[in-house]
Amino acid sequence: MQVSEDPLTVKVDHLKACSLPFFMMQDKPYDKDDDVIKATSFEVISTVRDVLKTSSLWRDHVQTYTQLSLSYSSLLLSFPRCHCLQHMGDFNYSRLADFGAAISGANKLLCQQVLEELDVYKRLKLTLELVKKELEISKIQESIAKAIEEKISGEQRRYLLNEQLKAIKKELGLETDDKSALSAKFRERIEPNKEKIPPHVLQVIEEELTKLQLLEASSSEFNVTRNYLDWLTALPYGNYSQFSILVICNLRFILFAQLYCKLLCFQFKCSDENFDVIQAQKILDEDHYGLDDVKERILEFIAVGKLRGTSQGKIICLSGPPGVGKTSIGRSIARALNRKFYRFSVGGLSDVAEIKGHRRTYIGAMPGKMVQCLKNVGTANPLVLIDEIDKLGRGHAGDPASAMLELLDPEQNANFLDHYLDVPIDLSKVLFVCTANVVEMIPNPLLDRMEVIAIAGYISDEKMHIARDYLEKATREACGIKSEQVEVTDAALLALIENYCREAGVRNLQKHIEKIYRKIALQLVRKGELNKPPVSEVGVKGHDGRAESVSETDETAVGAKIEAEPGGGSGTGMASETSTETEAENKDLPVDKQQTPLNLPSEPKESGKLLLWHLALLILLIAASSQVNVETAEKLESEVSKTVDKVLVDTPNLSDFVGKPVFHAERIYDQTPVGVVMGLAWTAMGGSTLYIETTQVEQGEGKGALHLTGQLGDVMKESAQIAHTVARAILSEKVPDNPFFANSKLHLHVPAGATPKDGPSAGCTMITSLLSLAMKKSVRKDLAMTGEVTLTGRILPIGGVKEKTIAARRSDVKTLIFPSANRRDFDELAINVKDGLEVHFVDDYSQIFDLAFGGDQHGEK
Numbered sequence: 001m002q003v004s005e006d007p008l009t010v011k012v013d014h015l016k017a018c019s020l021p022f023f024m025m026q027d028k029p030y031d032k033d034d035d036v037i038k039a040t041s042f043e044v045i046s047t048v049r050d051v052l053k054t055s056s057l058w059r060d061h062v063q064t065y066t067q068l069s070l071s072y073s074s075l076l077l078s079f080p081r082c083h084c085l086q087h088m089g090d091f092n093y094s095r096l097a098d099f100g101a102a103i104s105g106a107n108k109l110l111c112q113q114v115l116e117e118l119d120v121y122k123r124l125k126l127t128l129e130l131v132k133k134e135l136e137i138s139k140i141q142e143s144i145a146k147a148i149e150e151k152i153s154g155e156q157r158r159y160l161l162n163e164q165l166k167a168i169k170k171e172l173g174l175e176t177d178d179k180s181a182l183s184a185k186f187r188e189r190i191e192p193n194k195e196k197i198p199p200h201v202l203q204v205i206e207e208e209l210t211k212l213q214l215l216e217a218s219s220s221e222f223n224v225t226r227n228y229l230d231w232l233t234a235l236p237y238g239n240y241s242q243f244s245i246l247v248i249c250n251l252r253f254i255l256f257a258q259l260y261c262k263l264l265c266f267q268f269k270c271s272d273e274n275f276d277v278i279q280a281q282k283i284l285d286e287d288h289y290g291l292d293d294v295k296e297r298i299l300e301f302i303a304v305g306k307l308r309g310t311s312q313g314k315i316i317c318l319s320g321p322p323g324v325g326k327t328s329i330g331r332s333i334a335r336a337l338n339r340k341f342y343r344f345s346v347g348g349l350s351d352v353a354e355i356k357g358h359r360r361t362y363i364g365a366m367p368g369k370m371v372q373c374l375k376n377v378g379t380a381n382p383l384v385l386i387d388e389i390d391k392l393g394r395g396h397a398g399d400p401a402s403a404m405l406e407l408l409d410p411e412q413n414a415n416f417l418d419h420y421l422d423v424p425i426d427l428s429k430v431l432f433v434c435t436a437n438v439v440e441m442i443p444n445p446l447l448d449r450m451e452v453i454a455i456a457g458y459i460s461d462e463k464m465h466i467a468r469d470y471l472e473k474a475t476r477e478a479c480g481i482k483s484e485q486v487e488v489t490d491a492a493l494l495a496l497i498e499n500y501c502r503e504a505g506v507r508n509l510q511k512h513i514e515k516i517y518r519k520i521a522l523q524l525v526r527k528g529e530l531n532k533p534p535v536s537e538v539g540v541k542g543h544d545g546r547a548e549s550v551s552e553t554d555e556t557a558v559g560a561k562i563e564a565e566p567g568g569g570s571g572t573g574m575a576s577e578t579s580t581e582t583e584a585e586n587k588d589l590p591v592d593k594q595q596t597p598l599n600l601p602s603e604p605k606e607s608g609k610l611l612l613w614h615l616a617l618l619i620l621l622i623a624a625s626s627q628v629n630v631e632t633a634e635k636l637e638s639e640v641s642k643t644v645d646k647v648l649v650d651t652p653n654l655s656d657f658v659g660k661p662v663f664h665a666e667r668i669y670d671q672t673p674v675g676v677v678m679g680l681a682w683t684a685m686g687g688s689t690l691y692i693e694t695t696q697v698e699q700g701e702g703k704g705a706l707h708l709t710g711q712l713g714d715v716m717k718e719s720a721q722i723a724h725t726v727a728r729a730i731l732s733e734k735v736p737d738n739p740f741f742a743n744s745k746l747h748l749h750v751p752a753g754a755t756p757k758d759g760p761s762a763g764c765t766m767i768t769s770l771l772s773l774a775m776k777k778s779v780r781k782d783l784a785m786t787g788e789v790t791l792t793g794r795i796l797p798i799g800g801v802k803e804k805t806i807a808a809r810r811s812d813v814k815t816l817i818f819p820s821a822n823r824r825d826f827d828e829l830a831i832n833v834k835d836g837l838e839v840h841f842v843d844d845y846s847q848i849f850d851l852a853f854g855g856d857q858h859g860e861k
């Protein structure tokens with residue numbers, strides 16, 4: 001018989017001499033009472049029984065075969081019903097073998113083998129093999145099922161136990177669930193401040209807390225509510241910074257001569273804001289040099305605050321070029337008023353949401369900067385510095401300037417509505433300080449509400465003080481250099497200011513000073529490395545704690561001593577000038593130990609001596625430490641410093657530290673040629689001098705024209721045309737028969753060509769330049785002027801008098817011409833800014849003509 005796969009085709013060959021159908025074919029004759037056959041058959045039966053006990057699959061098989069047997073009545077006799085297995089022993093052996101093989105679930109080939117075997121004993125054996133295998137499989141199945149069941153039930157158990165535990169704890173009041181814990185946390189947070197929280201906010205908090213309890217902890221709404229409550233409860237409602245006096249008790253606890261510890265610091269608190277004008281002045285002076293007018297304005301503001309009892313409702317705007325200290329003055333005001341300081345820049349800010357927050361419905365929504373600020377500082381009256389307000393961006397959705405208005409306006413900000421919080425919060429106690437480079441760029445409604453304090457920039461003298469008393473000190477400390485280790489001469493500092501850092505602010509100067517000190521630090525470290533004793537000596541020093549703690553100074557001392565005593569070994573070098581007692585004791589030691597007194601004893605008998613020596617040293621140190629006071633410590637420090645090498649920064653070696661001086665185009669002419677006059681300009685970077693140059697291009701009857709270059713804006717171009725007309729009129733009045741302007745094609749240029757320029761204030765300078773060329777008369781090199789001119793020659797006022805004056809001083813100008821209308825501005829300037837300047841105030845151009853060309857000293861060239 002052959003079996004082929006799919007589709008199932010079976011070729012049946014009947015067994016020879018067999019007239020019965022295949023399932024009733026005859027077996028080879030066998031002895032029914034043969035013990036071996038009997039035993040094998042019993043084994044098959046018992047195995048089948050075992051498998052049936054464990055495997056439900058087998059039981060199904062048996063069921064199927066029982067049903068099949070119904071349709072094959074002939075098989076009824078030979079196949080037992082499953083529930084009658086105990087009677088299986090009644091069947092004949094060959095049928096038993098077939099039955100076993102059939103339900104075994106073995107593969108077809110193995111079952112076929114059983115069928116083909118006509119020897120009953122062998123057939124039983126084959127079946128036994130199959131059922132035994134099944135038994136093993138069912139055992140494995142059982143164990144797998146058991147293991148999995150155990151695992152699952154273990155997890156379930158743990159879960160159930162946890163739930164029970166939670167329930168028990170809750171019942172006992174030991175622990176609440178997540179939601180309750182959160183609510184409790186928020187309640188705890190607001191509890192100390194509850195009476196200060198406005199009722200409308202309290203109501204919202206309560207509502208949200210109730211909502212939190214109803215929400216599913218895994219829902220997104222739950223998280224939104226939780227975050228919202230987190231922000232809402234974290235704000236410092238009615239919590240104001242307090243006036244604190246920091247008392248530091250310096251307990252002089254001398255340890256090894258020069259250490260003393262600041263042991264105690266404690267605070268007294270009282271609930272008033274600091275309106276102490278004297279204290280505030282002290283703080284402002286401590287942080288900034290000069291700026292007297294600025295400080296005065298701030299003190300006035302504090303004084304008003306003192307009388308009113310509050311400093312609310314004011315927005316200070318500090319304007320001026322970069323690096324003049326606007327931001328740092330803001331910080332000082334906060335310190336003077338004892339308020340928390342928070343700074344944020346609105347330069348380029350175009351998204352209103354940055355100020356007013358996002359609506360809560362957006363994913364990742366956040367409150368605006370002010371709410372973040374209040375949470376951050378933890379007080380309701382911080383000083384908020386809004387940097388670069390003149391560079392506020394133009395928003396595509398919403399206008400940031402209007403949002404700023406709502407934030408800053410004292411009328412509106414008592415009920416500031418942040419989109420995220422959605423409850424009005426009180427910002428009226430916040431003191432806003434804004435900074436700007438160009439006041440004109442601040443949106444008008446904002447500017448209207450501000451108290452503008454202009455910081456114009458510094459003159460060389462002021463920069464010298466700032467550099468010496470503030471920048472140098474701070475940089476020296478930041479670089480870890482001692483004042484005895486370096487000397488920067490006044491001449492070097494002045495050269496640095498005049499040749500490298502001529503701008504209005506001091507940031508560039510600060511950078512240069514930092515550069516110098518970094519180089520000095522490197523020099524000192526390099527020197528220290530070179531002077532360092534060999535490794536073995538360092539090892540010896542290691543035994544003495546003191547020698548290690550004064551590394552740099554002592555190492556220099558070591559070098560000095562070695563040089564002074566060429567014969568001296570490393571031991572002599574080790575004892576620095578500050579440790580004379582050690583040397584005295586050294587004499588009592590054996591000669592071979594004198595040079596290395598702290599070496600470990602090479603022989604045991606010396607250890608006793610060394611112990612004694614250590615004891616003596618200890619007694620000496622204790623005695624010394626109890627006697628030495630601060631004066632002694634200072635004396636010792638100065639003694640140590642004497643041994644330190646000093647780095648000198650002077651004018652000749654300044655370029656070694658900061659490179660060659662930068663070329664400044666401000667003063668291009670030593671002697672102003674004909675047609676060139678110095679004017680004064682104002683820029684966002686401060687004031688500056690600029691030249692107006694005019695030259696003749698072509699001459700011929702009726703060729704009069706003016707060509708302009710130097711990136712001039714429309715206003716400046718118009719101003720040049722006006723100047724041309726006025727100059728022509730003045731020339732025809734002063735020298736009636738001079739046809740210069742009618743017959744000359746002129747070129748007027750304003751260097752530097754790459755910088756865009758605009759504005760009318762160079763009008764009088766242009767006329768002077770044109771007339772200088774027409775009359776071939778040069779003007780004084782130390783003369784500078786500024787003023788807008790009308791067609792009739794009247795001089796109109798200009799802006800930036802202080803900046804322009806400072807710029808003129810920087811360029812060594814001695815004589816200045818300003819419009820009469822600016823006299824007040826000039827009079828208000830500090831004496832040191834005005835000092836040594838000859839200033840003329842004019843109403844009409846004819847006065848300038850006299851000043852520029854009148855004197856004999858301006859001879860014709």
Ligand SMILES: Nc1ncnc2c1ncn2[C@@H]1O[C@H](COP(=O)(O)OP(=O)(O)OP(=O)(O)O)[C@@H](O)[C@H]1O
Pocket residue numbers: 287288289290291320321322323324325326327328329435437466470471506507510
């Ligand atoms: N009068 C001064 N006395 C002492 N230090 C000063 C003085 N003016 C400015 N400084 C120092 O100059 C540095 C620059 O100042 P700051 O950053 O405040 O300038 P700014 O005017 O805010 O510049 P920007 O407009 O670029 O923001 C700071 O380290 C500051 O301490």
